[in-house]
Amino acid sequence: MKIKKISLVALSIVALTTLAACGSKNANHTSSHQKNKTTIVVASDGSTKPFEYADGQGNLTGYDIEVAKAVFAKLPQYNVKFQTVDFSGITPGITSGRYQMGANDFGWTKERAQSFNFSSPISKSNDAVAVKKGHYTDLASLAGKSTIGNPASNYSKEIESWNQAHPNQKIMINFASDQTSINTRLNQIESGKIDFMLYDKISLTQAIKEQGFDDLKVQSINDTTGDPAHDGYEYFIFGQDKTGQQLKKDVDAQLKKLQADGTLKQLSKKYLGGNFVPDASLFN
Numbered sequence: 001m002k003i004k005k006i007s008l009v010a011l012s013i014v015a016l017t018t019l020a021a022c023g024s025k026n027a028n029h030t031s032s033h034q035k036n037k038t039t040i041v042v043a044s045d046g047s048t049k050p051f052e053y054a055d056g057q058g059n060l061t062g063y064d065i066e067v068a069k070a071v072f073a074k075l076p077q078y079n080v081k082f083q084t085v086d087f088s089g090i091t092p093g094i095t096s097g098r099y100q101m102g103a104n105d106f107g108w109t110k111e112r113a114q115s116f117n118f119s120s121p122i123s124k125s126n127d128a129v130a131v132k133k134g135h136y137t138d139l140a141s142l143a144g145k146s147t148i149g150n151p152a153s154n155y156s157k158e159i160e161s162w163n164q165a166h167p168n169q170k171i172m173i174n175f176a177s178d179q180t181s182i183n184t185r186l187n188q189i190e191s192g193k194i195d196f197m198l199y200d201k202i203s204l205t206q207a208i209k210e211q212g213f214d215d216l217k218v219q220s221i222n223d224t225t226g227d228p229a230h231d232g233y234e235y236f237i238f239g240q241d242k243t244g245q246q247l248k249k250d251v252d253a254q255l256k257k258l259q260a261d262g263t264l265k266q267l268s269k270k271y272l273g274g275n276f277v278p279d280a281s282l283f284n
Contacts, residue, residue, distance in 0.1 A: 037079040040247065042068055043099035046084040047181060050206050050271045051105040051123075051234070060084060063271035064103040067122055068236070070263055071254040078250075088152040091116065094239050100247060102237040105200065107154045108230035117240055117248045120255045121233035121278045123268065127155070127221040128201035130208060132189055136196070138222040143169035145195035148185060151175045155198045182207045190215055200234075202272050233278060256283040 044052040044065065052062040060082050072080045082103075085093065093099040095115060108118060129136055136142055139162045149156035156173065163170045176185075182204075185197045190213055197204070204218045236251060238244035258264045264277045 037077060038243070039079045039081065040072070040101060041099045042080060042082050042101045042103050043085050043090045043093055044082065044103045045087040045090070048087075048105050048203065049182070050203065050273070052103060054084075061271075063123065063267055064105060064234075064236070066267050066271065067255075067258070067264065068101075068103050070258055070267070071251050074254050074257070075250055078247075087150060091152070091237070094237065094244075097239070097241070100239065100243060101251075105203070106235050106237050107200075108227065108233065108235060109154050109157065110227070111157070112154075112237065115240065117238040117244050119236035119238070119248060120252045120283045121230075121235055122255065122264065123202070123234040123272065123276045124232050124278045125200045125202045125234065125276060126232040127158075127198060128204055128218050129196040129198050129221055130186055130189055130204045130213075130216050130218055131196045132192070132215055132217075134195070136219050136221065139171065140166075140169060142171050142196060142198075142221075144172070146172040146174075147194050147196050147198060148174045148176045148180070148188065149198070150177075150180070159198065183211055186211065186213050186216060202276065206273060233282075252284050259283050 044060065046052055046054055046060050048062075050062055051064045052060065055061045065082065068080075068082075072078055083099065085099075087104060090099065090102045090104055091112070094102055102116075106112070106118075112118075129142070134145075136145075139158070143166070147159070149159065156175065159171050159173050163173075182197070182199065185194070186207060188194045189197060198221065201218060201220060207213075208216050208218065238248045238251075255264070259277060259280055260283075265275050268274065268276050
């Protein structure tokens with residue numbers, strides 16, 4: 001009996017040692033697997049509804065965010081983190097390497113294209129103005145009217161470029177901080193402090209409807225990016241370094257699949273209120 005007990009104890013020790021070794025091996029495998037992943041920080045201002053915003057529980061969501069999540073769900077080689085930052089800090093952060101990707105309803109501009117890689121387009125809208133009165137079709141028709149804008153946005157840059165090229169038809173623009181919401185600017189239109197807000201049609205239409213700005217209307221404006229191939233399209237942006245180039249390649253491959261299987265259409269209807277997904281021919 002004593003010998004039997006000793007044998008059982010010995011077997012137990014061997015078993016525990018084996019399990020510990022297996023556990024250590026699995027832990028090392030997991031650790032090694034995690035180390036092999038590339039960490040990607042996706043930057044967003046979290047305040048450009050319906051593209052990116054905080055839901056009722058404070059979680060970052062919106063069309064751009066959910067598309068990004070769907071993309072990286074198919075890219076296990078990346079460890080993805082989402083970070084909320086001021087809009088004006090996104091592009092400098094990508095340039096410095098602090099962030100690797102921007103998801104913030106980014107439009108294409110010549111200036112941005114010199115410093116950043118763009119994904120395949122993920123939505124198609126167009127420039128528009130929210131106004132209380134009047135009828136406008138292009139920037140020329142807005143000459144002499146007043147607005148406020150974010151100095152880092154492509155909409156503000158469009159107006160600045162217009163003013164430089166047309167000194168006798170200037171649009172009056174004052175600049176606000178990143179924290180100045182769409183609703184604040186719509187309130188200023190309704191109260192008569194400014195005449196219009198230039199933005200994308202999807203966001204303006206949803207904001208006016210959700211917040212009950214019944215006196216305001218949305219009018220489409222001819223796009224002025226200087227490149228008709230990009231007018232109205234929205235993109236993810238990446239750096240132009242080696243990481244950014246590979247990330248663009250991997251993201252574009254998944255976007256093409258998500259367009260083909262209907263995922264982008266489903267997310268567009270849920271968050272944007274309709275099918276604003278670009279044609280399949282634009283997904284590389």
